[in-house]
Amino acid sequence: xxxxxxxxxxxxxxxxxxxxxxxxKNGAKKVLLVERDIELGGILQQCIHNGFGLHHFxxxxxxxxxxxxxxxxxxxxxxxxxxETTVLEITKDKTVHLMNKVDGYQIIEAKSIxxxxxxxxxxxxxxxxxGKRFNGIMTxxxxxxxxxxxxxxxxxxxxxxxxxxxxxxxARRMRLEGANVxxxxxxxxxxxxxxxxxxxxxxxxxxxLYLSHTVTGVSGKDRLEKVTISEVxxxxxxxxxxxxxxEVDTLLLSVGxxxxxxxxxxxxxxxxxxxxxxxxxxxxxxxxxxxxxxGNSLHVHDLxxxxxxxxxxxxxxxAKYALNQENNHIxxxxxxxxxxxxxxxxxxxxxxxxxxFKFRVTKxxxxxxxxxxxxxxxxxxxxxxxxxxxxMESVKLNKSLFKPNSQDEIFVEVKGVx
Amino acid sequence: xxxxxxxxxxxxGSFIAHNLAKYQLKVLVLEKDVEVGDGVTKANSxxxxxxxxxxxxxxxxxxxxxxxxxxxxxTKELNVDYKRIGSYTxxxxxxxxxxxxxxxxxxxxxxxxxxxxxxxxxxKKEPNIKDTVRLGLYAPTTGILAPWxxxxxxxxxxxxxxxxxKTSNEVLNIDKKEDHFVVKTNQSTYKTRYVINxxxxxxxxxxxxxxxxxxxxxxxxxxxxxxxxxxYDDYVHHVIYPTPTAKGKGVLIVPTxxxxxxxxxxSERIEDAxxxxxxxxxxxxxxxxxxxxxxxxxxKGIIRTFSGIRPxxxxxxxxxxxxxxxxxFIQVAGIxxxxxxxxxxIAKMVEEMILNKESxxxxxxxxxxxxxxVKINEKPIDEINRLIKQxxxxxxxxxxxxxxxxxxxxxxxxxxxxxxxxxxxxxRVRPGSGRCQGGFCQPLILEILARELKVSKTDILLDxxxxxILTEETKINGGDGNE
Ligand SMILES: Cc1cc2nc3c(=O)[nH]c(=O)nc-3n(C[C@H](O)[C@H](O)[C@H](O)COP(=O)(O)OP(=O)(O)OC[C@H]3O[C@@H](n4cnc5c(N)ncnc54)[C@H](O)[C@@H]3O)c2cc1C
Ligand SMILES: Cc1cc2nc3c(=O)[nH]c(=O)nc-3n(C[C@H](O)[C@H](O)[C@H](O)COP(=O)(O)OP(=O)(O)OC[C@H]3O[C@@H](n4cnc5c(N)ncnc54)[C@H](O)[C@@H]3O)c2cc1C
Numbered sequence: 045x046x047x048x049x050x051x052x053x054x055x056x057x058x059x060x061x062x063x064x065x066x067x068x069k070n071g072a073k074k075v076l077l078v079e080r081d082i083e084l085g086g087i088l089q090q091c092i093h094n095g096f097g098l099h100h101f102x103x104x105x106x107x108x109x110x111x112x113x114x115x116x117x118x119x120x121x122x123x124x125x126x127x128e129t130t131v132l133e134i135t136k137d138k139t140v141h142l143m144n145k146v147d148g149y150q151i152i153e154a155k156s157i158x159x160x161x162x163x164x165x166x167x168x169x170x171x172x173x174x175g176k177r178f179n180g181i182m183t184x185x186x187x188x189x190x191x192x193x194x195x196x197x198x199x200x201x202x203x204x205x206x207x208x209x210x211x212x213x214x215a216r217r218m219r220l221e222g223a224n225v226x227x228x229x230x231x232x233x234x235x236x237x238x239x240x241x242x243x244x245x246x247x248x249x250x251x252x253l254y255l256s257h258t259v260t261g262v263s264g265k266d267r268l269e270k271v272t273i274s275e276v277x278x279x280x281x282x283x284x285x286x287x288x289x290x291e292v293d294t295l296l297l298s299v300g301x302x303x304x305x306x307x308x309x310x311x312x313x314x315x316x317x318x319x320x321x322x323x324x325x326x327x328x329x330x331x332x333x334x335x336x337x338x339g340n341s342l343h344v345h346d347l348x349x350x351x352x353x354x355x356x357x358x359x360x361x362x363a364k365y366a367l368n369q370e371n372n373h374i375x376x377x378x379x380x381x382x383x384x385x386x387x388x389x390x391x392x393x394x395x396x397x398x399x400x401f402k403f404r405v406t407k408x409x410x411x412x413x414x415x416x417x418x419x420x421x422x423x424x425x426x427x428x429x430x431x432x433x434x435x436m437e438s439v440k441l442n443k444s445l446f447k448p449n450s451q452d453e454i455f456v457e458v459k460g461v462x
Numbered sequence: 463x464x465x466x467x468x469x470x471x472x473x474x475g476s477f478i479a480h481n482l483a484k485y486q487l488k489v490l491v492l493e494k495d496v497e498v499g500d501g502v503t504k505a506n507s508x509x510x511x512x513x514x515x516x517x518x519x520x521x522x523x524x525x526x527x528x529x530x531x532x533x534x535x536x537t538k539e540l541n542v543d544y545k546r547i548g549s550y551t552x553x554x555x556x557x558x559x560x561x562x563x564x565x566x567x568x569x570x571x572x573x574x575x576x577x578x579x580x581x582x583x584x585x586k587k588e589p590n591i592k593d594t595v596r597l598g599l600y601a602p603t604t605g606i607l608a609p610w611x612x613x614x615x616x617x618x619x620x621x622x623x624x625x626x627x628k629t630s631n632e633v634l635n636i637d638k639k640e641d642h643f644v645v646k647t648n649q650s651t652y653k654t655r656y657v658i659n660x661x662x663x664x665x666x667x668x669x670x671x672x673x674x675x676x677x678x679x680x681x682x683x684x685x686x687x688x689x690x691x692x693x694y695d696d697y698v699h700h701v702i703y704p705t706p707t708a709k710g711k712g713v714l715i716v717p718t719x720x721x722x723x724x725x726x727x728x729s730e731r732i733e734d735a736x737x738x739x740x741x742x743x744x745x746x747x748x749x750x751x752x753x754x755x756x757x758x759x760x761x762k763g764i765i766r767t768f769s770g771i772r773p774x775x776x777x778x779x780x781x782x783x784x785x786x787x788x789x790x791f792i793q794v795a796g797i798x799x800x801x802x803x804x805x806x807x808i809a810k811m812v813e814e815m816i817l818n819k820e821s822x823x824x825x826x827x828x829x830x831x832x833x834x835x836v837k838i839n840e841k842p843i844d845e846i847n848r849l850i851k852q853x854x855x856x857x858x859x860x861x862x863x864x865x866x867x868x869x870x871x872x873x874x875x876x877x878x879x880x881x882x883x884x885x886x887x888x889x890r891v892r893p894g895s896g897r898c899q900g901g902f903c904q905p906l907i908l909e910i911l912a913r914e915l916k917v918s919k920t921d922i923l924l925d926x927x928x929x930x931i932l933t934e935e936t937k938i939n940g941g942d943g944n945e
Contacts, residue, residue: 145857196932
């Protein structure tokens with residue numbers, strides 16, 4: 045066993061970098077940031093389109109440019125950075141097992157750990173697309189990496205399943221690189237991507253979006269040759285006689301992201317089955333004291349600005365924990381109620397700080413009333429237009445609004461209004 | 463002139479090559495695919511069945527029981543992971559109970575150790591089994607292994623001992639001469655005294671190259687599966703079978719040697735030897751049948767689906783014989799389940815058929831070369847650090863899900879057999895077989911393959927010929943994309 049750190053941050057994407065900044069700017073002396081890739085930046089490195097940073101830097105940056113900003117800021121601090129280093133496991137008593145080609149296998153100790161290892165894409169197998177296992181079906185993010193980092197196209201005639209942001213952006217991107225994009229099918233009656241991406245990536249290029257449609261067949265010999273899509277009803281049952289066939293050599297899947305949580309589940313951190321990320325309190329602390337989670341490995345974000353903001357906070361809290369290691373507070377559970385899929389944090393400690401509830405609605409609503417309740421009493425009501433499942437909502441409140449001596453649970457709900 | 467040419471590098475062809483390698487024979491293995499073992503053997507339940515199930519008196523019964531016994535030694539000799547985890551076959555109603563008692567008798571006749579066990583015993587060993595279970599048949603010798611691990615070990619060893627293995631060589635035609643054959647492939651032509659037809663699903667096709675009376679008709683039956691992620695160690699501990707029916711062994715629950723669980727297979731007659739698709743109906747069938755036996759199946763842990771095709775024939779038994787009208791053409795056809803379990807015994811039988819016709823001497827320098835594959839994630843820390851000092855590439859993790867390093871991947875590429883494709887690497891060292899299914903590591907592996915094989919990235923295949931992953935380079939002339 046060697047080296048004792050105050051805070052060890054795992055993952056050098058937007059979340060990890062922000063978290064390390066949060067830790068070092070809030071008094072942590074020895075901070076270690078571990079990244080498995082050859083450079084910092086995470087998924088931002090392959091997002092060469094712009095649209096990043098409007099909230100945080102008040103500018104439209106590309107992914108790599110955004111990453112560069114954080115990196116520059118980070119390099120001015122004394123955070124120790126280990127690149128090309130993979131964390132293999134962490135333990136409840138906060139050791140970190142890591143490996144690289146220079147130091148070999150090392151176990152280090154930290155007073156607190158932040159897990160910021162991002163998410164992975166759902167694959168064909170997880171959504172059970174029937175058909176042969178020929179080549180030509182791939183996740184959109186993987187195709188994006190091949191195109192934007194390695195400089196290769198994965199196909200010439202493309203269809204896309206799922207209207208998540210990565211799928212939408214890849215529709216435009218492949219089109220610009222000379223591929224034909226024949227359409228995007230989406231199971232839900234609304235898109236799962238940001239509105240601006242639907243306009244800028246599909247409408248501007250006349251790429252059709254087939255809502256309430258799914259892939260019902262793929263065929264080909266060694267490579268994909270045809271994709272068949274069909275319309276579905278309210279219960280997602282395929283409607284007979286609605287099928288359309290497209291001759292394509294590539295089907296890209298943008299069907300959801302899953303937070304990476306293996307490092308955490310291995311040590312029995314409680315996981316929210318809805319988000320697949322850890323249950324955390326308003327410090328971003330998991331049920332294991334001193335172990336924190338943030339970024340896409342906590343819940344999937346649509347905007348990197350929110351990742352950065354949230355992760356800075358988690359780093360700050362990790363630093364606080366490392367410095368005084370107190371953990372004797374009363375926590376009140378926070379739960380999603382009607383029309384809300386999930387809320388983060390999952391519990392809060394009553395104090396006079398502020399807390400931001402982040403949540404997603406279950407269906408699009410033109411106008412809605414966001415209600416925060418404790419027990420039966422309404423704490424706050426906020427009117428809001430255009431609530432979309434694709435866009436994360438957030439409500440910032442002062443915690444002194446809540447009843448200090450009550451154990452009543454807090455609920456976040458949304459009511460549709462006419 | 464070769465003495466023996468084996469068509470097919472599945473588990474049967476590989477065991478035969480391994481057995482013949484010890485004699486003073488010039489042996490050739492021909493495989494149509496880019497990688498070895500990419501046929502039936504790559505997609506099955508991977509069980510070394512104990513042998514109580516096949517009808518007493520059949521070749522299947524005899525070779526299964528013998529094969530199961532032989533695996534113990536051959537896996538030890540070649541250093542291949544093999545575990546006898548045992549199995550429970552379960553009866554949930556009176557009819558099944560009666561069947562199960564009959565199976566118990568089969569077991570006795572076939573000479574297999576089995577025990578009838580009561581409900582309490584089953585639930586104690588497998589708490590997730592539905593408590594409507596009435597009776598079980600416990601077979602302690604049921605084993606599991608990774609079929610391709612076995613194939614690589616057998617063929618590496620055969621190669622070291624002088625057997626020639628030629629992949630991407632599809633047999634197109636066989637010319638029968640007076641005392642030898644001329645085998646023509648898409649690459650070349652080979653003269654050989656014996657042909658061993660171990661072509662799996664294509665056995666009838668190959669036989670028709672030398673005779674109009676193959677003596678059997680090949681049928682295809684597909685089986686579809688789910689694969690669960692590792693980490694559900696409490697779900698099952700043994701192979702779980704329902705009581706078999708006329709249609710076969712039914713939908714099973716099978717722990718794999720790597721810590722995953724397989725759910726499946728279905729059993730459906732199909733027309734085509736390459737209809738390896740999964741279907742909605744098939745996968746739902748699997749779920750329904752699993753749900754009839756067991757609770758708490760972690761379906762959220764599904765990371766993959768696949769299907770395999772059984773090479774059944776109308777003779778309903780393995781066909782291992784010299785072809786009537788064509789001496790020196792040895793038929794190894796209809797090797798459906800339990801073909802994997804029987805393979806060592808099948809090879810022994812083929813070896814003896816040749817020994818009965820020829821007097822063979824063993825090679826004086828014959829040696830067994832056990833697998834020496836470095837598996838970083840199974841080593842103690844000191845050992846890992848020693849290895850990384852020797853070769854720093856053992857320190858770079860390429861596959862996050864399975865913790866596989868660059869060094870291990872490079873070892874596989876330069877192994878005697880050589881690995882050329884992304885799926886080949888996946889079978890040999892496992893990157894891409896985890897929960898992200900290659901989402902992170904595929905580009906890295908593609909790069910390592912291109913670099914080590916000194917070819918362009920666009921030449922790298924997923925598995926079969928024509929399955930190139932990258933179709934074209936976009937920035938050849940220093941272009942900068944458009945965005
Ligand atoms: C394709 C795509 C398009 C997007 N487009 C936009 C957009 O237009 N505008 C916008 O605002 N946002 C966008 N986003 C969202 C935003 O980029 C992400 O939410 C944010 O970058 C996620 O940051 P992260 O640090 O949580 O995850 P990641 O960037 O995934 O970082 C995780 C890091 O952890 C490392 N890691 C993982 N495991 C280990 C380990 N065991 N040991 C060491 N290191 C490890 C990884 O290598 C990686 O670098 C997009 C996201 C994607 C995927
Ligand atoms: C769904 C399913 C589940 C099963 N479960 C089990 C089990 O749990 N336990 C068990 O014991 N058995 C099981 N089996 C059976 C077992 O998988 C097979 O018996 C065994 O794999 C057959 O191996 P093989 O070598 O005969 O055929 P293959 O593995 O198919 O090998 C034949 C090879 O010949 C090559 N070839 C074909 N034509 C040509 C040509 N013209 N030129 C050159 N090469 C050619 C093919 O490419 C292939 O690589 C299962 C089978 C299936 C389908």
